Amino acid sequence: MAAVTPIKPFSPEETRWILDHLQHPAVFLNMTQGWPVLHWTAQHLSGCLQDRLIRFRLGRKEATNAPLFETQCSYIEANVAQFLRWTQHQTDVGSFSEYPCSEYWAYADYKYITTLFHDQPSMFEDVKWSEFGFEGRTGKESTLWIGTQGANTPCHLDTYGCNLVLQVQGRKRWHLFPPEDTAKLYPTRIPYEESSVFSQVHVLRPDPRKFPQFQGARAHTVTLEPGQVLYVPRHWWHYVESIDPITVSVNSWIELEVDDAARVSEAVTRTVVCALKSVPSDDNADAWLNPTERNVVMLLLLVVVLLLLLPRVSGVHFAQLFGVDVRVEVGHEGEDDADAQQEAAEQQELFPLRKCHTKSGLFFGVFLKRYLLQSSPLGHNQNYHVSERDREQPAGLQHRLHAVRSLEDKTAYRKPMAE
Numbered sequence: 001m002a003a004v005t006p007i008k009p010f011s012p013e014e015t016r017w018i019l020d021h022l023q024h025p026a027v028f029l030n031m032t033q034g035w036p037v038l039h040w041t042a043q044h045l046s047g048c049l050q051d052r053l054i055r056f057r058l059g060r061k062e063a064t065n066a067p068l069f070e071t072q073c074s075y076i077e078a079n080v081a082q083f084l085r086w087t088q089h090q091t092d093v094g095s096f097s098e099y100p101c102s103e104y105w106a107y108a109d110y111k112y113i114t115t116l117f118h119d120q121p122s123m124f125e126d127v128k129w130s131e132f133g134f135e136g137r138t139g140k141e142s143t144l145w146i147g148t149q150g151a152n153t154p155c156h157l158d159t160y161g162c163n164l165v166l167q168v169q170g171r172k173r174w175h176l177f178p179p180e181d182t183a184k185l186y187p188t189r190i191p192y193e194e195s196s197v198f199s200q201v202h203v204l205r206p207d208p209r210k211f212p213q214f215q216g217a218r219a220h221t222v223t224l225e226p227g228q229v230l231y232v233p234r235h236w237w238h239y240v241e242s243i244d245p246i247t248v249s250v251n252s253w254i255e256l257e258v259d260d261a262a263r264v265s266e267a268v269t270r271t272v273v274c275a276l277k278s279v280p281s282d283d284n285a286d287a288w289l290n291p292t293e294r295n296v297v298m299l300l301l302l303v304v305v306l307l308l309l310l311p312r313v314s315g316v317h318f319a320q321l322f323g324v325d326v327r328v329e330v331g332h333e334g335e336d337d338a339d340a341q342q343e344a345a346e347q348q349e350l351f352p353l354r355k356c357h358t359k360s361g362l363f364f365g366v367f368l369k370r371y372l373l374q375s376s377p378l379g380h381n382q383n384y385h386v387s388e389r390d391r392e393q394p395a396g397l398q399h400r401l402h403a404v405r406s407l408e409d410k411t412a413y414r415k416p417m418a419e
């Protein structure tokens with residue numbers, strides 16, 4: 001008998017439409033049947049990657065009130081077969097031998113699939129984001145995560161894009177917080193990483209004396225199971241933990257037009273942080289700057305010149321966060337609708353490197369826009385926000401869309417999308 005092609009709840013066009021309108025995290029069920037990537041268990045990947053060494057991040061399994069940042073972890077290189085033997089308490093585990101499996105978790109995190117499988121490009125096609133309406137998007141634009149129970153990523157937000165996450169093996173628990181709760185998450189740029197803002201709070205074991213406002217943060221917690229896809233909207237905070245012995249997931253960050261402003265902020269932030277930390281000093285020995293972030297001399301010169309030229313910029317304060325706050329306004333000229341204002345307010349809260357109250361600041365912004373971004377159009381992304389015009393839906397979508405919308409209520413995250 002011929003195999004029955006499974007019916008997906010949404011067509012690519014419908015899925016894309018939903019994603020363009022969702023403002024809250026959502027889990028898509030029954031969308032990935034037949035995707036070859038679902039065979040990418042750690043065992044299968046071990047066969048594909050053979051002896052290939054990859055870097056693992058290791059953390060101690062201990063209950064503290066402080067987040068374990070990546071700068072505080074240990075790192076080793078090993079192949080996936082050694083990793084698997086280590087999880088099974090076997091011998092021949094290479095560099096893992098220094099780290100008892102009972103005391104440490106391990107995470108091969110944030111691995112670009114295009115790099116991992118550069119010699120097996122056919123594997124890229126195993127990931128089919130085109131079924132979510134992103135034509136041509138495959139494993140080539142995705143990253144891979146392989147971890148053990150307890151492996152985690154500290155609470156952070158990604159400054160660019162939104163995110164689609166497919167769980168392949170085991171389960172991960174995601175703790176998400178809306179962008180409006182940013183102040184309650186106590187954001188910091190230390191440790192500094194381009195495009196990530198970290199929270200100082202260990203969201204599973206918060207210290208209420210140090211971080212009293214966190215009690216008011218609204219956690220949206222979801223357990224992602226194999227085959228399910230989580231949509232993480234732009235600027236949602238997330239803490240992620242592996243809750244099964246072995247987990248594998250694949251994600252793709254989808255770039256958005258509205259990210260252009262964040263790119264300027266990130267460029268300035270990076271320049272200033274690198275400038276501060278490149279100068280040797282006694283209090284500079286701590287490992288809060290990733291070594292890859294040091295080669296930005298040209299950008300540094302540009303910022304120094306501009307700061308000298310702009311002594312009256314009222315938004316330049318060297319106080320907030322890590323002691324540096326250069327405020328630059330870019331690309332919100334002429335936007336006066338409510339969505340745009342809310343967007344601007346949210347951006348302002350997340351990125352203090354944003355707003356300059358003088359004309360010269362605007363000039364600075366336009367200058368940066370032209371020369372750093374090669375003039376891509378900044379401004380509001382009409383496709384991302386719900387507008388009355390966009391509410392017109394493809395015929396027959398209404399009742400199924402309701403199933404996704406209900407996922408916005410955290411109590412209904414797992415509601416199946418029945419036809």
Ligand SMILES: O=C(O)CCC(=O)C(=O)O
Pocket residue numbers: 109145152153158163165172238240241249251
């Ligand atoms: O899966 C994880 O541990 C973290 C994933 C993450 O931070 C992301 O996809 O943005």
